[in-house]
Amino acid sequence: MMQQSGRASDTQTAQGASPKLVLGMLLLVYVFNFVDRQILSILAAPIQADLGLTDAQMGMLGGLAFAILYSTLGVPLAWIADRTSRSWVITGSLVVWSLFTAACAMAQGFWHIFLARLGVGVGEAGGVAPSYAVIGDHFPSHRRAFALSIYALGIPLGSAAGVMAGGYVAQAVDWRMAFLVVGLCGVVIAPLFKMVVKDRPRPQSGPTVRFADVAATLARKPSFWLFSFGAASSSMLGYGVAFWLPSLLQRSFGLTLVETSWFFGAILLLGGTVGVLGGGALADRFGKGDRAWYGRVPAIGFVCAVPFYAGGIWTSSVPVAFVLFLLPQALAYFWLGPVTSAVQHLVDPPARATASALFLLINNLIGLGGGIYALGALSTALQPVWGTQSLRYSMLFALVLYLVAALLMTLAGPRLRTDWVDEAPARQPA
Template identity: 50%
Template structure:
């Protein structure tokens, strides 16, 4: 019996590791656009508003909307196969971004990346929930969520070095080919958990109405959306703030961003998962309280870091919010899994991601880019810095919405036994 348990833990660890690698590529392919902003804007003759559009809506609309049917397909067929196919698809379109010769070509290719990535995240959440029991689930989801800071930092550093050594186009080619090579490994190694004792996934029309009747779902979704609006926007535009306001070159921007995102992000994600498992076992409300506290600290420290008079002060100030702004991933993703019975989890996750990414990813980069263009007459080269600072106010809104979830989450929690 012990041998079987050990084998299951080993299998779960291997699956989690591969899902993490896929998630790293997911975010790497998103963030690489941010570090290459200067080169792409100059080469394709784009405005900040146009680049903001490339970084948000084309990806976000398809990524958010198609996430639900892909997740439903994963719930009814094979979660692992859907994930492997998604990796291959988004990686192919990442590579195609390197051949873009105009705004509209890059726009279409970014839409392709969004279509592919729509099939990766929600099925991964559900697969991890299948492999890990409730007392270890938030930590497992937090480890998976390390893909966010690792992918963001690697995308920044590798993109900068490849673009400096060759070109921005070569950076897209490299990342695309690497992802395509990963896809067959995912297909061979990652397997679904057998679920013979569970009913088949209910029709998709039953899942969202169940969520929609729970106010806590809407509050959590819009709280995360407010945070992501700022998080995605800053991820895309902070490298350009470092270029325009702090006068850093391409490699220096990559090193600066890579270090604060990796060190801060990994610390925050792991801390969020560990604290959620420990405190959430005592009170389900902590799954909401933890992100709220983190966001209240994130807003002023992000603004202070962006407005710092020197890099020596900016680095430690930006390290703090880069840890706290994504601490929510483990706690909130775990909570969403427990708003519905087990067979509905991938679809429920996709419903949550629909709102989170449509608002956060769809609006954030475009909003900062638009504000930057609007403020250029008054602030000149510093316009982007002030646009980024203004965006940090959304973290306060996120915290207030999440605090409203605390008592509601306790009442809405669906245990595995009940599921």
């Protein structure tokens, strides 16, 4: 049944696609988002050998080159999506980032591939925040953290696919073909996505989403700042480990490119999937009684992850390292569902994409833009002392970032009791 405002019910879109199908298509696009993003990490060694790049330069390619425009353009693109068509913004973004991923195959030097990665960031800037808002439109509050966790499965699934497929193609052909194949695949699925995911009807009357109003609302809420900087702290380490672990496995553990791709891909797939789903389920369950659990669940995950990561980095045994890296990979992903859901509840529904983009601006500019480069630059600085083991020590020193993130998440949780924006209950469950 349609509501008087003209909005579709929570069980279907105006065109008949079920929320689960919409979520499935958003997940597929997010998988490609992380395939294109993560493939650079597994290809770092052959790219460095071919183009003669240092660890610091690779850190710029993996972090700063991508994050500069990815973070900043996400805000205006999300604002446009809130005011126009969220599905069209996501579709166009998919095409743009896929074409620039394919363009990485043509790089002949550092600045060539740097500019191509800038383009990937431009495209991906319009994908995530509007997707959060689409999910918020189709799933009720009490199921939103788990729905967002399903969407966040794109991170481990896409990262694992990028690592495994990228390693195989690079070994069988070369690293350039790997970029070309994954880029063109994204272009192919764009029309299918637009056919399935349609925009929900919006009220003909009501307040217009004004960027200044959304920003002012969030600025007054301590939970927004604590969650944003907590996520940014964790992302500095999370993105840094995800980018540099393949290089560590090859340098310090002696694995080949294909062995590294399977080792790391399995960790991402198994650990990431369990962690993403577990965090969302726990937050929805305990958050019903006390919304502070949307901060406590991530904090517990970060604290527990530190000793396992340290053991995995320090050991010289490949089987032991696999187990020790698998556990914290799950724990470190606990934050995705709870925090992204909490941010959705800090504003009224029409402003969800803009609010998510402002959160992602802080998270990605600091976490993605700074983390990968910081670990690479620190590794380069430590080489005179520890030689080929410098990357190992760089990652060990960076583990303190998870403890900072845990503290900020713990402080954010209780603030949700007053910062949370209640919404009208859906007429039917999704």
